[in-house]
Amino acid sequence: MSAARTFDLAVVGAGPGGYVAAIRAAQLGMQVAVIEEDRPGGVCLNWGCIPSKALLTGAELVETLRLHGDTFGVTPQGLVLDYGKAIDHSRKTADRLCKGVHSLFRKNAVTLVSGRGRLAGPGAVQVTGEDAGEVRAERILLATGSTEWVPPGIEVDGQRVLTSREALESKTVPERMVVIGAGAVGVEFAYIYANYGSQVTMIEMAEQMLPGADHDVAATLQREYRRKRIEVKTGTRFEELKRANGGLRVRVSGAEEAEIEADQVLVAIGRRPLSEDLGLESVGVETDDKGFVRVDAELRTTAAGVWAIGDLIGGPLLAHKASHEGTAVAEWMAGMKRPPLDHRTIPGCIYAQPQVAWIGRSEAEAREEFGDGIRVGSFPFTASGKAIAAAHSAGFVKLIAEPRYGEIVGAHLVGAGATELVAEIGLAMTLECTTAEIAATTHAHPTLAEAIHEAALLAEGRGINF
Amino acid sequence: MASVGVELPALGESVVEGTVSRWLVKEGDVVRVDQPLVEVTTDKVDAEIPSPTAGVVEKILVPEGETVPVGSVLAQIAPGAEAAAAPPAPVEPAAAAAPAAAAAAPAAAPSAAAVEARATPVARRMAEDSQVDLGDVAGSGVSGRVTKRDVAAVAAPSAPPAAAAAPAAPRAPAARGELPAYMHYELQEGDRVVPMTPLRRIVAEHMVLSKQTSPHVGTVAEVDMGGVARFRDGHKRAFREANGYSLTFLPFIVHATVRALREYPRLNASVVEDAIVEKQGVHIGVAVETDKGLVVPVVRHADRLSLAGLAAAIEDLSGRARGKKLSPDELRGGTFTVSNPGRHGNLYGFAIINQPQVGILRMGEIAKRPVVRELDGEDAIVIRPTMHLALSYDHRAVDGAPANGFLHRVRELLEEAEYTL
Numbered sequence: 049m050s051a052a053r054t055f056d057l058a059v060v061g062a063g064p065g066g067y068v069a070a071i072r073a074a075q076l077g078m079q080v081a082v083i084e085e086d087r088p089g090g091v092c093l094n095w096g097c098i099p100s101k102a103l104l105t106g107a108e109l110v111e112t113l114r115l116h117g118d119t120f121g122v123t124p125q126g127l128v129l130d131y132g133k134a135i136d137h138s139r140k141t142a143d144r145l146c147k148g149v150h151s152l153f154r155k156n157a158v159t160l161v162s163g164r165g166r167l168a169g170p171g172a173v174q175v176t177g178e179d180a181g182e183v184r185a186e187r188i189l190l191a192t193g194s195t196e197w198v199p200p201g202i203e204v205d206g207q208r209v210l211t212s213r214e215a216l217e218s219k220t221v222p223e224r225m226v227v228i229g230a231g232a233v234g235v236e237f238a239y240i241y242a243n244y245g246s247q248v249t250m251i252e253m254a255e256q257m258l259p260g261a262d263h264d265v266a267a268t269l270q271r272e273y274r275r276k277r278i279e280v281k282t283g284t285r286f287e288e289l290k291r292a293n294g295g296l297r298v299r300v301s302g303a304e305e306a307e308i309e310a311d312q313v314l315v316a317i318g319r320r321p322l323s324e325d326l327g328l329e330s331v332g333v334e335t336d337d338k339g340f341v342r343v344d345a346e347l348r349t350t351a352a353g354v355w356a357i358g359d360l361i362g363g364p365l366l367a368h369k370a371s372h373e374g375t376a377v378a379e380w381m382a383g384m385k386r387p388p389l390d391h392r393t394i395p396g397c398i399y400a401q402p403q404v405a406w407i408g409r410s411e412a413e414a415r416e417e418f419g420d421g422i423r424v425g426s427f428p429f430t431a432s433g434k435a436i437a438a439a440h441s442a443g444f445v446k447l448i449a450e451p452r453y454g455e456i457v458g459a460h461l462v463g464a465g466a467t468e469l470v471a472e473i474g475l476a477m478t479l480e481c482t483t484a485e486i487a488a489t490t491h492a493h494p495t496l497a498e499a500i501h502e503a504a505l506l507a508e509g510r511g512i513n514f
Numbered sequence: 515m516a517s518v519g520v521e522l523p524a525l526g527e528s529v530v531e532g533t534v535s536r537w538l539v540k541e542g543d544v545v546r547v548d549q550p551l552v553e554v555t556t557d558k559v560d561a562e563i564p565s566p567t568a569g570v571v572e573k574i575l576v577p578e579g580e581t582v583p584v585g586s587v588l589a590q591i592a593p594g595a596e597a598a599a600a601p602p603a604p605v606e607p608a609a610a611a612a613p614a615a616a617a618a619a620p621a622a623a624p625s626a627a628a629v630e631a632r633a634t635p636v637a638r639r640m641a642e643d644s645q646v647d648l649g650d651v652a653g654s655g656v657s658g659r660v661t662k663r664d665v666a667a668v669a670a671p672s673a674p675p676a677a678a679a680a681p682a683a684p685r686a687p688a689a690r691g692e693l694p695a696y697m698h699y700e701l702q703e704g705d706r707v708v709p710m711t712p713l714r715r716i717v718a719e720h721m722v723l724s725k726q727t728s729p730h731v732g733t734v735a736e737v738d739m740g741g742v743a744r745f746r747d748g749h750k751r752a753f754r755e756a757n758g759y760s761l762t763f764l765p766f767i768v769h770a771t772v773r774a775l776r777e778y779p780r781l782n783a784s785v786v787e788d789a790i791v792e793k794q795g796v797h798i799g800v801a802v803e804t805d806k807g808l809v810v811p812v813v814r815h816a817d818r819l820s821l822a823g824l825a826a827a828i829e830d831l832s833g834r835a836r837g838k839k840l841s842p843d844e845l846r847g848g849t850f851t852v853s854n855p856g857r858h859g860n861l862y863g864f865a866i867i868n869q870p871q872v873g874i875l876r877m878g879e880i881a882k883r884p885v886v887r888e889l890d891g892e893d894a895i896v897i898r899p900t901m902h903l904a905l906s907y908d909h910r911a912v913d914g915a916p917a918n919g920f921l922h923r924v925r926e927l928l929e930e931a932e933y934t935l
């Protein structure tokens with residue numbers, strides 16, 4: 049491709065934000081080009097959500113056999129673990145879904161331009177690489193996502209020191225693994241490695257795992273992790289990584305001054321936006337001090353004709369947030385009237401066991417906003433028939449309603465199935481439901497979803513099963 | 515759906531009760547939103563109370579002729595969904611022969627449509643609370659659903675800055691859902707939506723009405739309060755000991771006001787149709803802040819009272835206003851209002867006229883300020899306690915000259931400061 053090609057919309061980055069926006073825009077009648085330097089699907093599909101979930105499934109299977117096999121009379125003799133096979137499965141899964149995105153592009157007549165994109169003045173994107181040349185478009189959408197943030201002083205070598213990116217291709221399991229950071233990525237990888245045989249130590253600077261999550265949720269998760277013999281050091285600060293004759297030593301301070309020996313270290317303390325070297329200055333797109341692109345309520349950047357979505361603009365760094373924004377931005381570009389974005393209804397999920405899911409405000413935030421009159425209904429899975437039968441009785445469902453109308457303003461779940469269950473609350477919150485509507489809905493028995501029903505009843509002070 | 519109570523709204527800031535004069539519907543009647551249900555009489559207005567919702571009149575709780583306080587539930591309405599299923603209203607024998615359902619259906623249809631507007635559960639509850647008809651609200655939610663922010667935008671159009679006493683006037687139906695685009699506010703993340711209470715809405719309506727009715731003009735005087743302050747300082751202790759409450763500045767202001775009003779009767783007036791009625795009695799409303807909002811009890815025949823008499827009357831009324839122990843009579847019949855926003859009144863401000871009066875005085879903060887005085891034939895800067903007194907007047911009734919003359923006279927009286935206790 050050499051001569052400039054002109055489109056109605058040029059999307060830079062084909063992650064869950066960019067590819068969804070491209071397809072939606074095409075559905076709305078725009079001629080769309082997507083510029084992607086790597087593989088369509090972005091981090092999510094290739095190096096994030098999807099492959100990590102494939103590995104988690106394996107880890108969960110191991111845990112179930114070890115912990116509960118005997119309960120159900122399934123006693124594995126000489127359980128053989130081959131982590132490499134799990135990695136192979138995860139790569140195949142990613143490949144398959146990546147092909148899926150290709151075919152969705154074909155189906156919707158979206159043009160994929162392979163190469164690296166860079167803004168080159170109003171309405172222009174300069175592409176280098178395979179399909180080098182200029183792409184011109186009246187509208188430009190930036191969706192370049194984010195990448196691992198590694199603190200200075202740590203050198204990621206892909207052998208002993210990894211980020212999630214390297215870990216997703218690494219077929220061996222170390223004897224001793226230190227995970228720095230107990231956010232979503234750290235919590236999931238700790239679970240994977242622990243079940244495939246590593247002695248895992250987690251280091252978290254905040255006073256709880258999953259900083260920012262509801263306290264009860266974090267406390268339950270931490271208790272369950274300790275039961276799994278995953279060591280969790282909260283209130284502990286990573287200071288230094290030393291390499292010593294073939295091994296690693298991680299020096300920490302805070303709750304404990306110590307050096308922890310490790311064979312591998314996974315760095316999972318955050319991500320940074322890919323906003324450098326994008327030519328933002330050529331049109332006047334501004335970023336905040338962390339490099340996230342600034343946007344208004346309808347996702348317009350500070351430059352006319354340029355929008356941005358997904359990890360690049362900050363907020364919760366989640367694939368479904370990126371996709372939701374992708375749909376919205378395409379509709380706004382097309383002049384459609386649609387409800388405003390509401391970041392309060394974006395669920396956050398962790399897919400290790402026990403699963404964690406939350407949406408809306410934490411109990412502390414709700415108390416702050418609505419006062420002590422908030423209604424909280426908390427139902428433990430130890431009181432759920434289905435959870436006990438499935439030998440998954442850890443955790444609870446907590447629903448929070450504001451005092452005036454009983455509108456649901458937050459939900460926090462820990463336990464098997466939590467990430468699926470939270471969808472009901474998402475729908476309820478989108479439709480501005482109160483605990484009364486959930487209470488009035490018949491939930492099938494026996495299901496884990498009954499816990500949500502019971503939590504709603506408890507919030508109204510009329511629980512039946514607890 | 516739970517039934518909705520039809521309450522007696524406060525038909526004016528100073529109205530605390532009303533008499534049911536005539537029921538326009540019977541139990542079992544199917545009613546539309548805003549359909550007049552009952553005629554109520556108060557000392558100020560005769561009003562029809564509209565139905566807050568579509569539905570069926572379940573129960574009439576207050577019989578004709580009975581007087582009840584504001585906020586009393588007059589009737590219960592079972593909202594629309596049940597309207598069709600409700601027992602048909604007793605009808606004339608001829609019509610009764612027709613199938614009951616057919617008779618009820620046409621009446622029920624419009625109400626059912628209104629109730630079935632797509633709205634979220636919270637929006638429904640909010641609409642009920644703030645008496646908004648969902649049918650009037652454009653939905654911005656999924657598939658055009660009415661959301662809480664849509665209801666909030668209709669229920670709470672930006673209220674005029676309430677500066678002073680609420681004027682009492684008949685309740686006008688607020689023009690809802692017809693705001694021009696530039697008056698719309700898109701809710702932002704973190705905004706707190708406080709639906710207006712019925713009382714707040716009435717206050718808001720009265721503020722708008724007063725501004726629409728009376729062309730407000732303002733004038734401000736700087737008053738040297740030195741004489742008053744000296745007199746007050748000299749008597750403060752003894753007064754407190756003798757009476758058990760403090761001698762505040764307010765009685766002094768009222769004292770000067772009533773004397774000036776007698777000289778300028780045009781300020782003690784009302785516009786009645788094509789005439790200006792100058793009133794014989796001088797009854798001063800004093801705005802008192804209570805936890806339920808602003809109340810304006812009236813000192814009757816204030817011009818007949820001495821300074822001490824005014825102090826006693828104001829103390830008595832404001833004390834009982836805070837304790838909610840005022841009788842309706844004590845809230846009516848003011849002919850002029852004095853508003854004292856207290857220590858945080860700032861330099862000055864213009865209050866909104868309490869209809870149907872034609873003037874209102876608002877006190878600014880009394881503070882020591884440098885002023886120029888002639889001492890022994892020389893100009894000198896001296897420090898005096900001063901206060902800015904702002905008069906808002908209705909230019910329909912009052913021209914600049916009498917208004918300025920009046921305010922100037924109030925100032926003179928305060929600066930002369932000739933009092934006895």
Ligand SMILES: Cc1cc2nc3c(=O)[nH]c(=O)nc-3n(C[C@H](O)[C@H](O)[C@H](O)COP(=O)(O)OP(=O)(O)OC[C@H]3O[C@@H](n4cnc5c(N)ncnc54)[C@H](O)[C@@H]3O)c2cc1C
Binds near residue numbers: 095097100
């Ligand atoms: C290990 C891991 C697990 C995760 N698990 C989950 C999960 O379970 N659930 C969840 O919701 N989220 C998860 N996430 C987060 C999720 O992956 C991101 O939020 C999501 O991918 C963001 O989407 P995006 O479209 O904004 O950007 P990305 O997915 O980062 O996509 C950006 C794309 O742009 C391309 N690109 C960048 N710069 C250029 C350029 N200059 N020119 C052309 N192309 C460019 C990149 O190659 C990439 O393909 C996980 C992340 C990680 C790392």
